[in-house]
Amino acid sequence: MATDSQVVVVGAGPAGLTSAYLLTKADTPVTVFEADTVVGGISRTVERNGWRFDIGGHRFFTKVRPVEELWHEILPDEDFLLRPRMSRIFYDNKLFDYPLRASNALRNLGLIESIKCVLSYVWARIRPPKDQSSLEGWVAARFGWRLYRTFFKTYNEKVWGVPASEISADWAAQRIKNLSLFSAVLNALLPKRNQTEITTLIEQFQYPKLGPGMMWERARDLVLERGGTIVMNSKVVAIKHSDHRATAVVTEQDGKQTVTPARAVISSMPLPELALSLDPPAPQQVQDAARRLTHRDFLTVALVVPESASFPDNWIYIHSPEVKVGRIQNFGSWSPYLVRDGRSCLGLEYFVFEGDELWNSTDADLAVLAEKELITLGLVGPGQVEESYVVRMPKAYPVYDEGYDVAVKAISDWLSNELPNVYPVGRNGMHKYNNQDHSMMTAMLSVENLITGTTHDVWAVNVEEDYHEEVVRPKDDNGGTGRDAPVLPRRDSAVASATTSSPSGS
DSSP: OOOTTSEEEEOOSHHHHHHHHHHHHTTOOEEEEOSSSSSSGGGOEEEETTEEEESSOOOBOOSOHHHHHHHHHHSOGGGEEEEEOOEEEEETTEEEESSOOHHHHHHHHOHHHHHHHHHHHHHHHHSOOSOOSBHHHHHHHHHOHHHHIIIIIHHHHHHHSSOGGGSBHHHHHHHHTTOOHHHHHHHHHSOOTTOOOEEEEOSEEEEETTOTHHHHHHHHHHHHHTTOEEEOSOEEEEEEEETTEEEEEEEEETTEEEEEEOSEEEEOSOHHHHHHTEESOOOHHHHHHHHTOOEEEEEEEEEEEEGGGOOSSSEEEEOOTTSOOOEEEEHHHHOGGGSOTTEEEEEEEEEEOTTSHHHHSOHHHHHHHHHHHHHHTTSSOTTOOOEEEEEEEEEEEEOEETTHHHHHHHHHHHHHHHOTTEEEOSHHHHTOOOOHHHHHHHHHHHHHHHHHOOOOOGGGTTOOSSOTTEEEESSOOOSOOOOOOOEEOOOOHHHHHHHHHSOOOO
């Protein structure tokens, strides 16, 4: 419906489709443009030759009741499974409980190594690292160097692509809180009587039986049924504006450009791409801010193996430094509907930068690497991999590097003041390390602001102290969700520029 009374939504991921769904419920004309050929963004479910797998794991758990209600409004209850939560750490051919439990960790490490770890801890208390501003120094001061290298160093370096000595300690302080080796062992040996507050991780979660993409495929269908328009494989190349209002969105499909009038734009496209797409251009300082924002990218190698070669965890974290894989999903543990009888599908996850050696490797080479690493880890034997599939996901994680917050604020403040009918939403749309529920909440609040004139501060979503999967009992669980990421050092400007300017699905 080409009318200047419509709202244009950029991107058909959780934030974009939530926006479109709520707009159609309010009888507001809406057109969604998606640069990719599938909906769901990073929350899609990939289907290859009858196998279905996630881009990362997506637990349906939230502390925000309106989000949970919306999940069940889009999908009927019978399409949800209630799944047990289980994830462990793989190190030195052993599986450690996660969160770490002192008795399990000490038993797996063995007597001699445990003694060395305790002595390392004592030495760190006597001679703490001089610099505790990094994740390395902060953790070593509280756990000792041996436990730091075992449980903190390797995995974080795989995920974020920089040495742990360059990752800010602020993130470790938020995630690990005031835990230390001493308090962990003390609590294990002498548990407090009548303890009233126990922080743990959720023990079970909801999950659509055919994967998270099932949610967004259904949302797409509902938007279409209610008269909304969704245009796939259509990249937004410009947002026209005048007199402090966005007026139209220019898209490109098969080499042809189309101009679509809009009374408002809800954008989940990457925030730097939004800022650089404005016509006429934003001021130079806004463009400079956009060009300095970067992302961490992601690829999954899915390997079909006999069910006997799988494990009960949803995923396991790979702390072993001899392999590049950072995490391994077992999709059969997410839902039996994702796999076939007698077989499971393991998703080996690699955290990369778009354009680096792994990203540019062929699918065949990545499959060989993934199989070799599974064998190295002792999780499968030679010849057990039957099929392989590779999925690359650019811009999976907004990078919080030095000064990123200043850049994001420069863009968001300018948009708020100069183009108040442009609403950034979602993970990439706001350059925030949002989960699916965070992204949906930003969309829900933005639609309410647009339709009813409320003034919700969407940028305040996902700024709580508690990690999103932690539960403190007994405590009212109606609070918000929270998730953060570490602040990283700035990358080489040429690499950062290439990462920012590369094409991506909306």
